[in-house]
Amino acid sequence: MPDTHGRFNPTDAAQQHPLISIQGRFDRGGSFLPTIFTHTVVGLASAGAIGKRSLPIRFWVFSVLCSIIPDADVIAFKFGISYGHFFGHRGFFHSLVFAGILGTFIAILFFRKHGNPVFYTLYFSILIGIHDVLDAFTSGGLGIALFSPFSPRRIFFPWRPIPAAPINPERFFTGRAWEILWAEFLWVWIPVLVIAVVLRVLLNRSRNKS
Numbered sequence: 001m002p003d004t005h006g007r008f009n010p011t012d013a014a015q016q017h018p019l020i021s022i023q024g025r026f027d028r029g030g031s032f033l034p035t036i037f038t039h040t041v042v043g044l045a046s047a048g049a050i051g052k053r054s055l056p057i058r059f060w061v062f063s064v065l066c067s068i069i070p071d072a073d074v075i076a077f078k079f080g081i082s083y084g085h086f087f088g089h090r091g092f093f094h095s096l097v098f099a100g101i102l103g104t105f106i107a108i109l110f111f112r113k114h115g116n117p118v119f120y121t122l123y124f125s126i127l128i129g130i131h132d133v134l135d136a137f138t139s140g141g142l143g144i145a146l147f148s149p150f151s152p153r154r155i156f157f158p159w160r161p162i163p164a165a166p167i168n169p170e171r172f173f174t175g176r177a178w179e180i181l182w183a184e185f186l187w188v189w190i191p192v193l194v195i196a197v198v199l200r201v202l203l204n205r206s207r208n209k210s
């Protein structure tokens with residue numbers, strides 16, 4: 001929650017989100033998703049839409065990794081870093097700047113011999129950024145620090161149709177799993193798969209012409 005100066009205030013956030021601990025602990029019923037399944041679908045659909053057949057298997061592997069990697073920041077809780085901290089979950093590592101930095105590194109380190117480096121930089125950066133944007137459509141936890149380090153604000157979109165999923169897999173599969181997966185299927189999987197198929201068709205046409 002931003003204070004009167006626009007700064008993020010974890011104390012207010014903790015009061016409004018009882019699952020959040022400002023001491024850096026994280027209630028195991030908390031939320032940080034769309035689920036890993038949905039982020040993975042985005043990665044696979046993107047690779048299928050954009051990738052050429054000649055690309056190595058690691059293109060697919062990195063596509064999936066990039067679609068889920070921002071959530072590796074939950075490890076911050078293990079180190080006592082609070083949710084609202086700059087490096088906390090959904091903080092800097094969920095920002096568009098970090099997406100650009102990591103996407104550039106992956107392109108340079110792993111794909112410099114596979115054609116246009118600008119293409120890979122944009123592709124992987126956008127893929128990581130899509131994760132961050134999708135998170136802003138969820139209905140739980142804190143918002144996303146999309147514009148960190150320039151702004152500490154945690155952002156949610158006004159329309160948030162994706163229910164928050166429990167962080168604990170046990171609770172996920174005994175709780176509202178099907179409700180959550182259905183919402184993700186409806187609001188993420190279907191649009192993403194439709195966009196991927198359209199992109200694939202358009203790209204195939206332009207490649208066949210050239």
Ligand SMILES: [Zn+2]
Nearest residue numbers: 032070071135
């Ligand atoms: Zn995330």
